Amino acid sequence: MAGGISLRGLYALLVSISFFSALCAADAVGDLQTKGRAAFDAQLAKSTTCTKDKLQVRKEWGDISADAKKAYIAAVLCITQKPSKLTATYPGAKTRYDDFVAIHMKNSLTIHGTGNFLSWHRYFTFAYEQALRTECGYNGTQPYWDWGRYATSPETSPIFDGSDTSMSGQGAKVTHQSNGIKPAGNGGGCIEKGPFKNMTVNLGPVQAMADTTPPKNPRTDGFGYNPRCIKRDLSNYLTSRDCTTAKIASLITASKDINSFQTTMQSQNGVHSGGHFTISGDPGSDFYVSPGDPAFWLHHAQIDRTWYIWQVQDFTKRQQVIAGGTSMMGFSSKAQSLEDIVDLEVLNVDGKKWKIKELVSMTDGPFCYVYE
């Protein structure tokens, strides 16, 4: 069929066109991010502390180069070799990485399901990123995990494929139970491949789920020394149900105020739980100890990004707003206030604690970064 186009060629062309348009349509979240950027830039122009030349850009793991991935991985491994500043208080904290786990454990009941959930974790993730930079010579930024992008198969995503440019992958296949949140996946055992195969989690467990059987901590509060491998049980069960691009986009567009946004995000079928329990295992499914899995930070950067994208849809009205209480335990909870303090103790960036109202904008307080 010289000069013409064969039926097979035409078919391939049609398939590639529809595949391409499906890809475009699939990034509704990226579209919302793009739409909000002008509002962010306008605020950036007015900031006295954050200027364009200082602005740091956080990107999706799949969008950064192999060298950038390796630099991030090297910095994480580096911080697991630095000494803890908390060993005297929490004997299980041996490394500087453990300090982040310990501070999260200590605060768990007053930073989840509370009014400070988003701001506390924003500062926590930022403090980690800054520690990688100042204590381990990292020049990059905190990458994020766009759950929707790999919703059908997180195990084969560049984040979890087990390659040397991944955050390590699936746990070894072992017989195990459902953790009550999702059916048992194809892992459950120790991660055996990739950069973090020899990393240990030293603190906890505190609230181990049924899909793992970690050894008990020598202390009932979980702060004793209990080194063990990192276990995972990755599957697409929750990402394909709760963390698709359509679900993330609807969380952003359907939540009209901060209360509905943070409540929907943290609900049992929400993206927060979805990301944590996609990783699962030990400490991934442990409510207290979850930062002990190095993929935690990519997940929480995406939590933070989702908050940012929600904010920029109506930027002036979505920053100085607060809802919720100060404790997960209703009886000791009072209303959270924008004046309340976020204090990360030995993790504070430049030793500073901040009020929540100083942590709601990425161009204010200690922050100067944006998501792309």
Ligand SMILES: [Cu+2]
């Ligand atoms: Cu948390």
